Amino acid sequence: MERNLNVVLIAVLAFVAGFLAANIFHYGFGSYMPYQQYRLPNKAEYSSNGEMIFMTGVNDRGERIPFTAGPQWLYMHGGGCASCHGDDGKGGIYPMMCGIKTPDIRYSTLNKTHGMSKEDIIRAITKGVGDEGEELDLCMPRWQMSEKDINDVLEYLKQLG
Ligand code: HEC
Numbered sequence: 001m002e003r004n005l006n007v008v009l010i011a012v013l014a015f016v017a018g019f020l021a022a023n024i025f026h027y028g029f030g031s032y033m034p035y036q037q038y039r040l041p042n043k044a045e046y047s048s049n050g051e052m053i054f055m056t057g058v059n060d061r062g063e064r065i066p067f068t069a070g071p072q073w074l075y076m077h078g079g080g081c082a083s084c085h086g087d088d089g090k091g092g093i094y095p096m097m098c099g100i101k102t103p104d105i106r107y108s109t110l111n112k113t114h115g116m117s118k119e120d121i122i123r124a125i126t127k128g129v130g131d132e133g134e135e136l137d138l139c140m141p142r143w144q145m146s147e148k149d150i151n152d153v154l155e156y157l158k159q160l161g
Contacts (some may be wrong), residue, residue: 040064047151050156051116056080059149069128070141071097081105081153084139089160098139108156121157122150 028121036110040062046052057080058064062067064078073096074083084095084102091102103109110116123129125143128136145153 001006048152048156050152050154050159052080053145053149053153054081054089057083061150065149066144067141068144069138071095071139072139073097079083082097087135089157095139100137100139105157106161108152108161118154121154125153 041056041058043052043060043062046055046060053059053065057067057074057078066076067074073079081089083133084093085091085095085105086097086102089104089106091104093102095102110121110124110131116131120131121143124131124136124140126145128138128140128142130136143150
């Protein structure tokens with residue numbers, strides 16, 4: 001009787017081990033990290049690095065731009081500025097889980113209407129500090145971008161108007 005139980009136990013353990021091994025083989029360890037649970041965008045679909053980051057949050061070297069704050073879904077599914085400020089950058093969107101309307105972030109609006117200098121805009125994007133020195137809502141991610149990436153994004157914001 002005891003021997004039978006051991007056989008059952010070993011069979012169950014072998015099944016569980018096989019199941020885990022098959023899953024890891026199929027999905028890779030990466031799939032267990034929510035941060036990587038999305039498909040990388042294709043660089044060929046974007047005309048510039050700035051546009052690609054704006055639309056997807058991934059640069060043309062295939063690196064996802066790290067950020068702090070921002071809603072949980074952004075960590076899980078990825079996304080760029082367009083996910084919250086719209087493809088045209090005009091904002092007016094209530095991003096999921098945020099309860100706040102996004103502002104227009106076209107360069108001319110930030111610069112001419114809000115009087116933000118290039119440095120002010122960079123500070124908003126990377127440190128979450130608004131045009132009057134106030135801390136922006138935590139819905140706005142604080143993006144850790146290289147100088148080249150941030151300059152490319154600013155160029156794209158200029159193209160939007
Ligand atoms: C998850 C949604 C979300 C994403 C993604 C996002 N933003 Fe924002 N952003 C916001 C919200 C909400 C605000 C307004 C915060 C407030 O008013 O306190 C904001 C504010 C800003 C501001 C400040 C504007 C002002 O008038 O002070 C800038 C600049 C900005 N975002 C640029 C960007 C850029 C560039 C990206 C992409 C790299 C980006 N945002 C991605 C939600 C988002």
